[in-house]
Amino acid sequence: MANLFGREVELARIARFLESVRQGGDVRIVRGGTGIGKSALLIAAADMAGADGFQVLRASGSQFEAEVGYSLLNQLLLPVYPEIQHMPPAMRDALNVALGFGPGPAPGSLLVGNAALLLLTTIAQRAPVLLILDDMQWIDRPSAVVIGFIARRVQGSPVGVIAASRTGTESFLDRRGLTEAVVQPLSREAATELVQDRFPTMEPRTRQRLLDLAQGNPLALVELPATLSDSPEHPAEQSGVVPLSDQLQAAFARRVAGLPDSTRLLLLLATFEGSGDVRALRDLTDLTDLAAAERAGLVRVDDVTGLMSVRHPLLQSAIVAMSTHEERRNAHLVIAAGLRDDPERRAWHLAAAAAGPDESVAAQLEDASQRVVQRGDALAAVAALVRAAELSVTVQDRARRLAKAAYLGAEAGGATDATALLADAGVNGLTSAGSLHAAGAAALLMINGDGDVHTAHRLLAGAIETGDHGWQADDPALDEALHTLLLLSWYAGDDHHWDVFRRALARLDPRPNPLLSVLSRTLSDPVRTGAATLPELETLLATLTDEQDLTRVMRIGTASAYVDRLGDNREHSWRLVRQGREGGAPRRQMIALLHLCLDDYLTGRWDESERLAEEALSVGTANGLPFLTWHFLYDKAIIAAGRGRADEAFGLADEITHWALPRGVASAAAMAHHPRVLAAMADGDFEAAYRHATAISPAGTLPPYVTVSTWVMFDLIEAALRTGRTTEARTHAEAMRTARVAGLSSRMSLIQHGVDALVLDSADAEARLEMSLRDPATDRWLFEASRIRLAFAERLRRRRNFTAARAHLTAARDGFAAMRAEPWLTRTLSELRATGYRPAAAERSSVALTAQELEIAGLAAGGLTNKQIADRLHLSHRTVGAHLYRVFPKLGISSRAGLRDALAAVSRATPPGSGTDGAKDSPVPD
Template identity: 40%
Template sequence: MEPGESTSLESPVVEHATAHLVGRAPELDRLREFIGEAAADGGALLVAGEAGVGKTALLGQAAAYAVESGVRVVRGAGVEFEADVSFAGLHQLLSPLVDQLPQLPPTQARALGVALSLEEGPTPDRLTLANAVTALLRAASATTPLLLVVDDMQWLDLASAIVLGGVGRRLAGSQVGLLGGVRTGEASPVESSGFEEVTVQRLDDDSAAELLTDAFPDLAARDRARLLAAAEGNPLAVLELPRGLADPGTQRPTPVGRRLRGHFTRRLGTLPDAARERLLLAALSGEFPPGPTDLDAAERAGLVHVDPVTGVRFRHPLVRSAVVEASVHAQRRMAHLALAARWPEESEQRAWHLAEAASGPDEDVAALLESAARRTRDRGDPVGAVRLLLRSAALSTTADEHGRRTRLAAFLGIDVTGDLQPVAPTDAGTLEAVVPRAAYLLQTGGDIDTAHRLLVDALSTVADPTDAADPALTEALYVLGSAAFFGSRPGLAEPFHDALAKLSPAPPELLTLLGATFVEPVRLAAPLLERLDHAIAHIGDDPDPARVARIGIAAVYVDRTAGCRDALQQVVQHGRAGGAVTSAIEAMTLLACDAVLGGDWDGVRAIADDGRALADRHGYRLLGGILQYADAMVAAGRGDHERSRSLTSDLVEWAAPSRLGYVLQLAAHADAVADLGRGDHDAAYLRALETCTTETVPAHAPHALWVFLDLVEAAIRSGRRDEAVSHVRHLVSADVVRLSDRLAFAVAAASALVAADDDFHDAFETALQLPDAGRWPFHQARVQLAFGERLRRSKAIAESRHQLRSALATFDRLGARPWSERATVELRASGERVAATAAAATDALTPQQLEIALLAAEGLSNRQIGERLYLSPRTVGTHLYQLFPKLGITSRAALRDALADLSRAPRA
């Protein structure tokens, strides 16, 4: 292909680069600038706006400009009626580039071949596929810069959208640009990918009038006024309404998009049958097949554009929608049968088209759909898998198959997609029937004993309880392990471990890891940590959001969440875009709790608010409760006792009747921290003891690993030194230091708190000098405070001031006011003068705002800051807009001086 040539399956470049677009000069300038940047150093840019606002026209102008600049252009588009077919969008976009596959390493070429249905093989993971697509694009741009132009990205199938989102972040340093169009108000993972955006607004009155005059110079003034009022600044409406509305002022007020669809539908009624049949095939598949156009009438009606070289395209996506809406069932059925014949026997596309063509139950098609659903789930598209399973159930010819497939969909819906619906009991008591019911009870905060009993009883009736390859059996054990964990009391875990031990030849690796590191970490985790670390190292390779979330869950109580953060963030984005909602909420709970320990308390509040809204919307009371705990912990640490108590009281109110011991422990933990902040050390000790019990870290209560340092501090400060010493002895004998660096620090810190006067100095120094102690700033600062207090009382005044200053600085940064006040009192007692107010820097900016401000002061753009912090450029801009008034400035140029002033502000 020659440089500058355009390739397209659906939307070829036909506009000339100098064609006139009214009122779009700033947008066109940015697009031309982007094309130059991408040709030199790669990149991705989204053009966002409502239907008909001109995104497609802008993309066409940009593509034409790229061609004239010597850039090769490949175009594609999301297809509204093919969004259930995994990788359909990727197949459409990359087909013109498959001649480059031989240049790729065999592993990458095979991954792409499978994804594009060019060969059979194991499903590629998401990371491998994203890397393979990136490699293909780099190979295709080796001699000529390449621009991918993808319209209607909101209609891409989820698998393609996620892969392209990953690819867009990998284009830096290449000669490849990704330019996408996305309709606002439509959920898409691409919108949450962090790409820079150009938002296209409606035309102002003058520009709309100019556009109408250019297109229809002979309109009467009265008609012109009515048309402009009806179009409301939407460019497509300005151009299309005059073609068919003799008196638009008489039309009933309706949204512009719906009005235009109806307008196009009326034009379709004037076409020959052959033309309408061909338009329907193209609308349902996203492709106009090669051959004689026979679409002259459609072109004259302004529905398509026909080019003798580059082919045919719809004039606008609304035309495609109108074509399908104007057809009847018999016409769509024949079209789907014709499209199914184009695909191989076992392909998902063939199964989907055959299902759409089915007029009644069809077991062959149902089986094809079930097989396609499993492949779709494995490729990381659980939402698509649920849809295919439900369609498979609907086409089943027997009640047994219908029930089995419905239960599979129900379980996947509860476990992954957020489709949380109560599942009716059945007489059979099979695992397929019981597991969704038990999962529903757990997720909605229902009775834990009922869920546990249902699972144990169902497992006792399984014909072969040793079959590790039985998916129903292994899923039942996942849920049973969760029931044991959330019940968090003796006796619940034994049936889980007994059933796990029976599996042959071996349980699934992730199930084994969860059973040890999550259900009973103190007793079982240590021998499996190396295997867990291996799973975490490869977590980004897994395309299944549910598996990623489960690896994160296995990591949480052995303090390895940091290694999962990036993958968990991707799961959150997947769920926000309409994907794996359950997994996304689970990921949010993990990230929120990680942020509590890591000292990102402003981040906790943001994650908790977002996650609780999502959990409430889908009925996930249990997961919402964990986010509520994270929120309560921050409130307790900052001395907002009213908020903390309100949050924990609510947790107790609904968790106690359901015997959800874990949630009660969360509430007790937050209350204990609040009591410590208030100085009510007796109450703090008793609340912490509710989780730790007299054994300090009981096997059935993993959360005690997060509470025992608070327990020991409360015991010491309440005069219970003997009890504190006993707790520390138990910790040492349990050897929890093997599990993580955080636990090693916590045990060393607890040992320092109980150390005798002759030994405390070395004990505190040992704890504070452990590697990465600063990763847990709140606990580190509390240890420094305790050390400073003992140093002052032992007359080591100068040394105490050093510890107390360090503690105060951390407390101020966190906004932990009760502890700031305590550290301030200790410093004053040491003879040091301390200002009465908190640090100016703390009051001025949140930690995230400060980080953004520092990067902006270094000269980084919003896009570059977003890439570093995993934020969208729009979010970065919002933070800058909010922080400028706090600093008393109006521009980025003043940031450096303002931040320097903050650093010199007096501390509390």
């Protein structure tokens, strides 16, 4: 039986129905719209019945045989023709004549009905019988009479009837008072599963459009992809007009064919207008002719809202398919004339009506594309530019618009074939703006393929430096080119590439726009120029709430990343992610996911960070954006390192390095050392940690263009101290003070005070750290604060200041436990025990273990290994380990050795019968 997505309820009802038939007969009439899946359910019922030992007899009504008496009964009973010949003569002859198997006078319908019923009940003595009847709206009248006769008399015999009929139609069977069941459209989730199963490589944007159009109709979900374009839906087609396959067109066109021409043309106008607002339609034309469509049940007008709804969106496609070229053109012109206050939609309707090149319409479409890209729909903007290019009068304008479309497509990523657009634009006749867009597109395509950053940078810088654009700061093409050049300079990460960018920036007249200016300082050298830039960045952040240009939202997030202002961008990053999930530009979605992942790492939301990194990798793979994936390998690596999965962290770091070095992506190669630093620190290999930290930032040096250097400052100094490199630790701390990194953010202030407390060994430095740790702003930086508390408490314990040490260690313990930073948690608990800390029984019992945690802990306390526990409880050994990692911090212990005593204390402190919280943990997947 084929997999029917989202039909679990219906299949369960069929199973119950078959049981009811077996117990003594039952009947169902199944109704549903065209293509809703009635036939698929009938097939499933036949398969289930056949597997359960039923005799299944099937027939289907036909509109070409609706006037042929007993034609459906002939289909139904033909498989049991031999059985008819063993019936009593009168009954046998009646069926033979009625079904056309022999001559004789026409029998009465009552006799035929009794004969058919006798036949079926006789067969049912050997095995239950199921009659399956499809398309009952086309059943012939004599067959309907007999089927109705049988349906009302099956009680007491194991005979069942399932008859399917299309909603909105009538058959002779409808008057029999039979029980009905209505087949509903698939849910959004089930429709998504069906599409992913049938079309696993479909682009996300196309999939969303298909789901919107089909509205849960399985036939549409399966048939539409053959004709549905990957290009974005034009505003002139917002009603969901798409080409239909032959099967779909036949299914939906029948509903339209009987309408008067005037009504059909009115529906064509309403289809292109798209809003469904009858007041808007009334402004365009007289609505008298709408009545015929309302009476036919094809449209419905809500008297309260004044909105017209169509029975199914694909009816509109059928309306368009049945129209002529001139009818469609005139409809678009009528609508355009009424859209003086909506230039974007007006441009698209004029473009749809254009019979050839038209520079006026092309210019309107180009203007519309700019508004579209600002609100985040880059792919729709590409479509507008491509159509504008088609309508362009001159070769130069055509090439310029195609080059601009290629740049937007390359910048957005996704389904748009930017390479083909760039090739179509060519190089002849390109204006300065077109050359900049072409160079920007070529650079982005190069780095996203097998090209290297140096070549892409040289190509784009050459176009910028040799262009005749006049270096006007408000030139949109030049501004976009400089934003791309800035990113390429960051990827390259050296003086030469940044010098080229700065020279270009200095030539702007009068000065760069605020966003480009801020980005050029927070992204290139945040240690030296970030703090002074913060007031300008704060001004930009204040605009985010009302900002409609989603590219600016993304770039403000990038400007915030290395000065620790990503928290101010979170809700706006989520806006970009949601738009991407709904089919928006995938590159913008991935950058927003990156911003969330980085902020999650710093603030301890490590579970979310790992989930979002996986989502981003999937988006990159699905949309052909391999260049961006290294960011998320990096994110996965630092989380793996923090959680003690050293092999995974080193493996991911090596993968980044092997990818980055041949392509000249020095920033990625530098950042790959960060997870190596963390993994080595977690393992207690401080020599390796120091080596990797100084590969990013040599001791005493804060290199420009290496933004990750601020993320390893504390690691470098702690590793230096633990390996006896006191001088190097102090030199690096002094370099940080000289650069005034504490002015960058509350995080950097915390780190500066943390390293000062370690290297200066003074009461003043420790007092500043204590004050910093009490600052509420510090609570945000969960990982850094927990690390610094642990290192500081270790020093306090060695001085035998146990009370102060325990206060910091308990806070660090809670932080590491929340992040599941296991290596750090183990060290913290060990330090706590060294201070003489023993959790009270009441404290232990307050951290309620789940039932499964308690069971696993008890088995572990009894000496069983993780594998033995896993075998006993039918779990994986990794699941057992994960549960124990959660149990240890709850009980205030760090290893199995303390389990027995801790569990005994919990038992003594827990009142009889109170148990744990009673929650059940689902096994963690392997």
